[in-house]
Every structure is written in structure tokens, then in C-alpha cells.
Amino acid sequence: xxxxxxxxxxxxxxxxxxxxxxxxxxxxxxxxxxxxxxxxxxxxxxxxxxxxxxxxxxxxxxxxxxxxxxxxxxxxxxxxxxxxxxxxxxxxxxxxxxxxxxxxxxxxxxxxxxxxxxxxxxxxxxxxxxxxxxxxxxxxxxxxxxxxxxxxxxxxxxxxxxxxxxxxxxxxxxxxxxxxxxxxxxxxxxxxxxxxxxxxxxxxxxxxxxxxxxxxxxxxxxxxxxxxxxxxxxxxxxxxxxxxxxxxxxxxxxxxxxxxxxxxxxxxxxxxxxxxxxxxxxxxxxxxxxxxxxxxxxxxxxxxxxxxxxxxxxxxxxxxxxxxxxxxxxxxxxxxxxxxxxxxxxxxxxxxxxxxxxxxxxxxxxxxxxxxxxxxxxxxxxxxxxxxxxxxxxxxxxxx
Amino acid sequence: xxxxxxxxxxxxxxxxxxxxxxxxxxxxxxxxxxxxxxxxxxxxxxxxxxxxxxxxxxxxxxxxxxxxxxxxxxxxxxxxxxxxxxxxxxxxxxxxxxxxxxxxxxxxxxxxxxxxxxxxxxxxxxxxxxxxxxxxxxxxxxxxxxxxxxxxxxxxxxxxxxxxxxxxxxxxxxxxxxxxxxxxxxxxxxxxxxxxxxxxxxxxxxxxxxxxxxxxxxxxxxxxxxxxxxxxxxxxxxxxxxxxxxxxxxxxxxxxxxxxxxxxxxxxxxxxxxxxxxxxxxxxxxxxxxxxxxxxxxxxxxxxxxxxxxxxxxxxxxxxxxxxxxxxxxxxxxxxxxxxxxxxxxxxxxxxxxxxxxxxxxxxxxxxxxxxxxxxxxxxxxxxxxxxxxxxxxxxxxxx
Numbered sequence: 140x141x142x143x144x145x146x147x148x149x150x151x152x153x154x155x156x157x158x159x160x161x162x163x164x165x166x167x168x169x170x171x172x173x174x175x176x177x178x179x180x181x182x183x184x185x186x187x188x189x190x191x192x193x194x195x196x197x198x199x200x201x202x203x204x205x206x207x208x209x210x211x212x213x214x215x216x217x218x219x220x221x222x223x224x225x226x227x228x229x230x231x232x233x234x235x236x237x238x239x240x241x242x243x244x245x246x247x248x249x250x251x252x253x254x255x256x257x258x259x260x261x262x263x264x265x266x267x268x269x270x271x272x273x274x275x276x277x278x279x280x281x282x283x284x285x286x287x288x289x290x291x292x293x294x295x296x297x298x299x300x301x302x303x304x305x306x307x308x309x310x311x312x313x314x315x316x317x318x319x320x321x322x323x324x325x326x327x328x329x330x331x332x333x334x335x336x337x338x339x340x341x342x343x344x345x346x347x348x349x350x351x352x353x354x355x356x357x358x359x360x361x362x363x364x365x366x367x368x369x370x371x372x373x374x375x376x377x378x379x380x381x382x383x384x385x386x387x388x389x390x391x392x393x394x395x396x397x398x399x400x401x402x403x404x405x406x407x408x409x410x411x412x413x414x415x416x417x418x419x420x421x422x423x424x425x426x427x428x429x430x431x432x433x434x435x436x437x438x439x440x441x442x443x444x445x446x447x448x449x450x451x452x453x454x455x456x457x458x459x460x461x462x463x464x465x466x467x468x469x470x471x472x473x474x475x476x477x478x479x480x481x482x483x484x485x486x487x488x489x490x491x492x493x494x495x496x497x498x499x500x501x502x503x504x505x506x507x508x509x510x511x512x513x514x515x516x517x518x519x520x521x522x523x524x525x526x527x528x529x530x531x532x533x534x535x536x537x538x539x
Numbered sequence: 540x541x542x543x544x545x546x547x548x549x550x551x552x553x554x555x556x557x558x559x560x561x562x563x564x565x566x567x568x569x570x571x572x573x574x575x576x577x578x579x580x581x582x583x584x585x586x587x588x589x590x591x592x593x594x595x596x597x598x599x600x601x602x603x604x605x606x607x608x609x610x611x612x613x614x615x616x617x618x619x620x621x622x623x624x625x626x627x628x629x630x631x632x633x634x635x636x637x638x639x640x641x642x643x644x645x646x647x648x649x650x651x652x653x654x655x656x657x658x659x660x661x662x663x664x665x666x667x668x669x670x671x672x673x674x675x676x677x678x679x680x681x682x683x684x685x686x687x688x689x690x691x692x693x694x695x696x697x698x699x700x701x702x703x704x705x706x707x708x709x710x711x712x713x714x715x716x717x718x719x720x721x722x723x724x725x726x727x728x729x730x731x732x733x734x735x736x737x738x739x740x741x742x743x744x745x746x747x748x749x750x751x752x753x754x755x756x757x758x759x760x761x762x763x764x765x766x767x768x769x770x771x772x773x774x775x776x777x778x779x780x781x782x783x784x785x786x787x788x789x790x791x792x793x794x795x796x797x798x799x800x801x802x803x804x805x806x807x808x809x810x811x812x813x814x815x816x817x818x819x820x821x822x823x824x825x826x827x828x829x830x831x832x833x834x835x836x837x838x839x840x841x842x843x844x845x846x847x848x849x850x851x852x853x854x855x856x857x858x859x860x861x862x863x864x865x866x867x868x869x870x871x872x873x874x875x876x877x878x879x880x881x882x883x884x885x886x887x888x889x890x891x892x893x894x895x896x897x898x899x900x901x902x903x904x905x906x907x908x909x910x911x912x913x914x915x916x917x918x919x920x921x922x923x924x925x926x927x928x929x930x931x932x933x934x935x936x937x938x939x
Contacts, residue, residue, distance in 0.1 A: 170735065171765075174754045190739050195906040197797050225771060225797065226730035228741030242797035244731055244842065244907065246742040257798070285908045292913070300939060301754025302912040305844050308735035308750040309909055330626035331644055335570065335708035339590050341628030342646040350708040354574045354701025365571075371625060397597050397625065397642035398657070442644065444705050470938065472872050506595040507644065508685045509709055512702040513692070538870065539700060 146420040148523060149487045153457045155415045155429055159436050160461035163319040163388065170307055173299050175360055176317035177463045182293040184310055187283035192247045196278045199238040199260055199267055200230070200251035203275040214261075214268040223248065238267050247279060254278035286310070296465040298360075318463045323356040324383030325349055326366045328376060328394030328404070329442060334368060347444040347509055348393035355451050359459045361389075371400050377407050384411075384432045389458060393440040393447045401426050404439045408432065420486040420523060423506070424450040436462075444509045449489045452518065452537070471535040474499035480519060482527035491515035492536055499536050515539070546820040548923060549887040553857045555815045555829055559836050560861035563719040563788065570707055573699050575760055576717035577863045582693040584710055587683035592647045596678045599638040599660055599667055600630070600651035603675040614661075614668040623648065638667050647679060654678035686710070696865040698760075718863045723756040724783030725749055726766045728776060728794030728804070729842060734768060747844040747909055748793035755851050759859045761789075771800050777807050784811075784832045789858060793840040793847045801826050804839045808832065820886040820923060823906070824850040836862075844909045849889045852918065852937070871935040874899035880919060882927035891915035892936055899936050915939070 147155075165179040194200065201217060209215035222240040223230040233239055233251040241247065241254060252275045259271040286292055292310060293303065299315070307315060325348075332346040333339055346368050356363035364387055369379045371394075383390045392404060401417075405428050408414050412432030417439075419427045423446035428439030436458055440447040460467045477498040482488040492499040494516040501519065504511035517538040521527055528534055547555075565579040594600065601617060609615035622640040623630040630646040633639055638655070639648050647654070652675045659671040686692055692710060693703065699715070707715060725748075732746040733739055746768050756763035764787055769779045771794075783790045792804060805828050808814050812832030817839075819827045823846035828839030836858055840847040860867045877898040882888040892899040894916040901919065904911035917938040921927055928934055 170750055171753055171763075174757050186739075189744050189907075191742060193744075193907065224730065225800075226732075226742050228743070230742070242799065244729070244744075244797065280905050280907050284905060285910050299754075300913075301751060301758050302848060302909075302939065304754035305747040305751030305848070306909050306913050309745050309747045309844075311735055311738065311745055313736040329644070330624065332626075334713075335711055336713040338711065339586075342591060342626050342630070343628070344589050344593075344644075345709050345711055347705040347709045350570055351701060351705030353571055354699075354704035357574050358701050363571075397644065399642065400625075444709075448702060448705075470870060470872075472870075505680050505684060507589075507593065507680050509702075509706050510685050513700075513706050539702065 146418045146425065147416050148420050149453065152416055152419045152429060152454055156436070156454060156458040157461045159415065159431050160458055161388065161434055162464060163321055163462055165316055166319045167314045168317055170304060170313045170315055173307065173315040173317060174301060174304055176299055176315065177360065177465045178293055178295050178297045178299065179316045179318045179464070180295050181291045182307060182310060182312055183291045184286040184288055187288050188286040188309055189280060189284065190282060192282050193244050193280045194241040194247060194254045194278060195243060195280050196254055196256045197242050198254040198256040198278060199269070200233055200241045200247050201238045201253055201255050201269065201273065202233060202235055202251060203253040203273050203277065205236060206255060206269050206272040209269050209272045211270050214270045217267045217269060219262065219265050219267050252276065298465055298468065321361045321388035321459060321462050322386065323352070323361040323363050324366055324387035324390035325352040325356065325363055326379050326383060326390065326392040327368045328371055328392060328400060329368070330371050332368045348442070348447050351444050351448055352391050352393060352451070355448065359456065360463065361459060371403065373403060373407070376403065377411070380407055380411065380432070380437070384435045384437065387435065388462065390435060390437045391440055391451070391455065392437065394442040401439070404428060408437060408439070412437070421450070421453060422486055422488045424453065427454065443507045445491065445504065445512050448512060449518065453489055470538045472538060474534055474536045476501070476528045476530055476532045476534055479530045480521060480528040482521040482525060484526050485523055487523045488521035490519045490521065492517060492519045494536060499534060546818045546825065546886070547816050548820050549853065552816055552819045552829060552854055556836070556854060556858040557861045559815065559831050560858050561788065561834055562864060563721055563862050565716055566719045567714045568717055570704060570713045570715055573707065573715040573717060574701060574704060576699055576715065577760065577865045578693055578695050578697045578699065579716045579718045579864070580695050581691045582707060582710060582712055583691045584686040584688055587688050588686040588709055589680060589684065590682060592682050593644050593680045594641040594647060594654045594678060595643060595680050596654055596656045597642050598654040598656040598678060600633055600641045600647050601638045601653055601655050601669065601673065602633060602635055602651060603653040603673050603677065605636060606655060606669050606672040609669045609672045611670050614670045617667045617669060619662065619665050619667050652676065698865055698868065721761045721788035721859060721862050722786065723752070723761040723763050724766055724787030724790035725752045725756065725763055726779050726783060726790065726792040727768045728771055728792060728800060729768070730771050732768045748842070748847050751844050751848055752791050752793060752851070755848065759856065760863065761859060771803065773803060773807070776803065777811070780807055780811065780832070780837070784835045784837065787835065788862065790835060790837045791840055791851070791855065792837065794842040804828060808837060808839070812837070821850070821853060822886055822888045824853065827854065843907045845891065845904065845912050846906070848912060849918065853889055870938045872938060874934055874936045876928045876930055876932045876934055879930050880921060880928040882921040882925060884926050885923055887923045888921035890919045890921065892917060892919045894936060899934060
């Protein structure tokens, strides 16, 4: 009496998602807006960086050979012929027996091949006493040491970190070619649902999934667009789906935790487009639907919030990454099962776990409860070839 | 010939930062804007959630006692007296020998104490054959199972995740009391610096720190405000600092990698306000300055981008967390040193490392280079009581 005619493995669902994912186009954003965006094309250095040999300390540009043998007892004596200022383009020359003061970051004069730190030197009129020998190249950053002209610094598909922004600045890339952010349409269905700003009457509960999907869509670099709570009726649901598909790049419909609702959602998808999968060997998340309408991917998520969220992490992540040309980024930490985690061979389980130090405590909440979503640190994935984990097993936890 | 009169330990710098941190006030934001914001006050449940006992499956609400002994060979036979719809407030009653159809999430009729799944039941006219006994409470979510009236669900200081947004929706909290986002003023100093949209001439380099700080400020939930590149001259720098302090909640000044520049920045801070620390036993980051002007914290960061970023992670994180009433959140993963990491006892070292599986490779770039910022996975902290780590040592890496 199985509800689902066919459960497909998660790997097959992922393959479908990558196949139906429409690649977002390119847009240009200012560097200040580029954080967490995905590079659309590689970023390369258009010149050597730095463009000149610099001092990395405050000190005196010297010819290293002039300091050979210098020490506390017998300092080398050089003639100070000038001082280089920050940003000076012409640092002059250092001939044998000469030196010039250079602050950190300044250009090294021609002829000099090292810098003696001020900590080990002493001015005496126009003379400098150097108390420590320096080797050729010491305290220098050479032209091109950071990045070389033509080097590809970031590949396409890179999700830009704050540090990347600084380096893009160094490269002179102030208009950044990034992948357009997908618009995620969010539909919640269920006759029992009311808006969170209302007080539930008998039999009613507040809609959790709209804001759950909203926050999820934001964290994944997409733009959430809310279509509200739609009753479980063919007409309104079909209308909402048509509108969302026309306005969005992907659509997440949550709800339909009862068989009738699920069937209606799948039927609408089949009528308006194509159902690629209905029923996935994934727990929670078995009743998930994958469809497309006019090439717009549509995910039918379970109604239970915790299940819906797990499906987004397990599957929508794959879809969104493919749409934006990047990899799914998951932070995992090694942990030890603090209790047995049973599972059924032939399906992939995502168990919410709470980390306490190295110990991962599985949280087996009743279906439909949301408290495990906020008490857990992340997910323990049990691959479909395993019958769970024993207490003490070494595992990897995917952090939320 | 030490430049710094006094280096204070990192722990003391942290204490200073927590003491000078002005706590941001409260503001109310819509739930859709609350992702990654910090709760200003605790969020509690104002009623039991769910507000009624619900079915977690599609099935038939029964009295468990009526199914005792039921099995494939000898099913229990009950009379179907109705069907409960989703959102129905009145689910009716189930008397002994009776049952009612309930979809997932619907109200359980009075008198019923369990639900028999449709998978193990069969309708025959008005009769239902139940092929498997159910225990009292089976397949039910009880009123208050998720959250109980009065329970504090989130403490003040919670940084809101996407999952938290869903749960706030469940609690009916659609206007969220959050901590106001600090405005971070960003000043880059240096005569050698040019804007990233310009081409460097001899002796010039593009400003990296503005966008590095910009991205950093964004990731820490603050609002970056850029004051541009200021030359190393007392007048313009003082003017920029005055303006930034008047308009921002904290100010980060980067640059001043040469002694003269550092001294000028510290002198301006001392004239306009108070210098709490100048010189910290931290590498990189020794020349860091901590000051306040009109109760606005001002951080003087090193000019080298990698050093500046490390100081932001090591110290500005502490300041911003204290200003927003939350904890510093760091994701750490265990790793093994793939090479020796030397350090000096008496200072705290933050070494950039690249993770390859479990192995952490220290990246010892020359000072002033930025490539280690994008090639590293995070930081290995060497506490001031240690002389580094040997190859193979078990360590924790702070992910960027």
C-alpha cells in the first residue's frame, strides 16, 4: 500500500536537478556589492602586483654587500644620501657605500638590494651605523611577489569572501562580473495555515515554511519572493504556481503533507509542465516532487518544516549551485555519535544532531515539530548503503 | 630600540574592547528582514504550539483500545463516522467502535487517542478494517509538544538563522526586536595608495584595505561606511577621523605601517580622545591601536592587508560582539599541522593555514602580500603560552 510508485535515489535526484538547472546570466555589480556573489568569469591580474620592489620594514635601503660582517661591535658605516617618501615614484639611486631611508611600503632605490631595519641602525649626522648584516633581498617584497601579470586569481564560480573583495581591489576590478541572483518563489499551501501575524483558532497553525524558505533563500544568495498561503484547492494553487513560474527562476512549494494535497500539487505540475521525480529515497523528504514548468524548476517540499528544510539543504542546494555555476559549499566537522542512529538501507537519512564538543546527539523529534530545527547544530547524513551508525561511530556533521 | 613602549596581552586588549563597547540600542524589523540580526530581547511562546493535538500521518483517528490484537489475519473493524478536513476547528467525536478519517496535521476528534495509518487500514463502505494495533498516543503530536506557553525559545543575543525565522513565525513574532546594526567607519591611510579604479604609477599601489574592511564589516552584521583614502598628513587625517566618529558607531583606520604614520594616528587619537592600547602582543597585529573618541571605539589597524584582517578577526570581532550583545561565533575544525609552526612565547600568533583534508599547511607569506588571504582556509591560533606547534600536532583551525 505504498503511496509512491517509485522512489528514486538521492544521487539520481541530484542528477535531475543539475540537468534542469537553468544557468543564470551575468550582471555587473560594484565591488562594494560583490560580497557573497558568485563570479561569472575568471578574474586575472592585469599587471604585476606590487608593481615595484618595496620595503616591508622601516629602514635603510642598502647594498647588502656593504653590510657583510657588520655587528654590534663593528657596525658598517654608510652615507645617507636621501629619504624616500611613501608614494614617491622616483626613489633615486644607492651607490656602493650609500644608503637611503625607506619607510614600510616605499620604493627601493636603484642599486639597493636589501633593507636594514631601523631597529638595527643608528643615524649619526649624514652617516648610518648598521649593527647587523643583511642578505640580498632581505626585507623586500619584489615586483610581482603577490600576483603576476596574467595570473588567474579567481576562477569563475568563486563565491566571493570579504578577503576576495580586498584582492579584487588590488587587481583593479571595481566592477565585478557576477552571476545574476536567482529569484526564489515561495508558496505555502495548507487549509490549516494562517499568517504568522494572526492568532490561531481551533485547528489552525501559523505558517512556518514561508519564513523558513525565505531565510534559506537569502542564505543561498537568491532573492526570495513570497506568494503567500494558498488553500489546498486546485484553482488558487494553479494560479499561484503559474504566477510564480512567470516571475521567478525557481519555485519552492511547501505543504501537501497529506496524500491528497501531494497528488494535487503533482497533478498541477504534470498539467502545466513536467514531473521529473515524485518520491525520493530520502528521509525526511520522501514525498518531494521535482518538476519544471516552462524550464523553471519547481520543487514540491514536504509540509513539515523540519522536513522541508532538510530537503532544501539536501536538494535545493544542488539546484541553486548548478544555477549559479558554483559548487555546493558545506562545512563539515568530525564528530562521534553519542547515541545509535538507526537508518534503513536503501535510503539516505539526514538526522538533525546537536553537537556538544566532539559528541553528536541525534535529535529524533516527532514529525511536524520545529524545535529540533533550532536545537540542532546540523545534519548527520547516513548514506543509502548504510544501516545507520552505532554509538561511538566517527562521523561527519554538516553544520547548518 | 623597541618601537613600542608596552605590548599588552591579547586577553587584556579583549577586556578593554568589551569595556569600551557601547551597546547598540533596539530596533524593530519585519520578520523578513531579521535574518542574521541579533535578538535584542528574549523571544517566548505566548501559547502552546501546536494549539491542539494533531495527526502526524494520513489515517484514522481511533481509540487505541479498539485495535488491541488487530493484525493481518484478524483486523479490527470500526465504523467510519466522518472525515476531518485540514483546518477544521471541530473534529467531532469518536465513540468506542468508531473512527474518523484525519489527514496529516488535522485536529484529532474528542475521544480518539491514536491514529491508524492508511497504509494499515482499508475502507469497506462505512466500515474500516485496521490491520495493525496502535498504542495510545501513536501518530499524534500533542498540544504544546513543540513549544509550551511561556517558554523562552530564543535568548537575547541570538543571531537569527533561517531556521529561527521559521520558528519566530510559528511563535507569531512578525516584528522582531533586534539590536541596531553598528555603522562601521572605514578609513584607509597612506600616500602610496590609490583607488582600485585607478592604474598605479611608480611607487603607487591600489588600496586593498577599504574593500577588505567593507566585506568584513558586512559579514559581521554592521553597516560599512567608507571615508576613502586619506594622505598621511595630520590635517586631512584628523578631519576624516572627526567626521567618521561623528557619523559611525565604530571606526577602523588601516594604514600607518611605518612608524611615523603610526605615531601620527596615535597622536590624533590621544588629542581627540583616549588611547587605551598601542601595541599588542599579537602577530601579525603588533602595532594595533585601541582608542575612543566621544565614546566611539576607534581601531588603528596595521596597513598590511593580511595583518589588518587578522586583527579584525582577533579583536574587532570581540568589539562588535560586545556592541551587539552576542557572543563571538567562530567555526573551528580539528586539524593536524602539516609543517612546524614556530612562534614566540609571550605573544599570540595567528597563522594563516590552508586545509587539505585533515592537514593544515601554514602559509608564511611575506609581510604585505595579500595572496595568503585568499589561499588560506582560516587561522591557526598559537596562544601566548606556547612556542608554536610541531609537525603532526593536533590543532584547531578557525575557519575564515
